[in-house]
Amino acid sequence: MNILVCDDDKEIVEAIKIYLENEGYKVFKAANGLEALKAVEENEMHLVIMDIMMPGLDGLRATVRIREDKNIPVIMLSAKSEDTDKIMGLNMGADDYITKPFNPLELIARVKSQLRRYTTLGSLETKGHIYKTGGLVIDDESKAVTVDGEEVNLTPVQYKILKLLTANAGRVYSIDEIYEKVWKETAFSAENTVAVHIRRIREKIEINPKEPKYLKVVWGIGYKVEKI
Secondary structure, eight states: EEEEEEEEEEEHHHHHHHHHTTTEEEEESSSSSSHHHHHHHHSSEEEEEEEEESSOOHHHHHHHHHTTTOOOOOOEEESOOHHHHHHHHHOEEEEEEESSSOOOOHHHHHHHHHHHHHIIIHHHHHSEEEEEETEEEEETTTOOOOOOOEEOOOOOOHHHHHHHHHHHTOOBOOOOHHHHHHSSSOOOHHHHHHHHHHHHHHHOOOOTTTTSSSSSEEETTEEEOOOO
């Protein structure tokens, strides 16, 4: 399997490379976010280890860019241990977070855990036209949506919103981002429009719309579909 290690500290990159190669993984290296994006675009990656603080394009923004069309696991790597940094990284689309200095055995364990999840669930979720999280399944070829095997009827706009969030499960999208990606125009007073559609989607896919399992609000930021 191919793993991208992105950090501007060459010694850390080389150390991680040795640990991963000893486990049989093929390692690609990048020194900043732009190099990481190029590597992901040109090669099939199965996991990314991404430092947060880097010159040019930092790890958070690079992760957001990767999440636009990739669902591969991303483990954030940072010298910072504050909860706010961890939360920000996870909200940007990261799957896990490890703080420097790290125990090599812990890093390898987390890598294996994320790859296991991706190969048994993630690759199937995004392969071809299927997107899945928990019991929520979207077949983009037939435009069918099911929850725990029960078909759900959505309007075209509702379908586009749910597909966007499910295909990028775990990532938080702002109201403006959702509007611009679904309606394909600049957001202007989009809050009420998006909120109404979100409410109606919840009514159709959630057992209890007031305590949603899948489609959740992240107060002050936007909405996400939970990665289950």
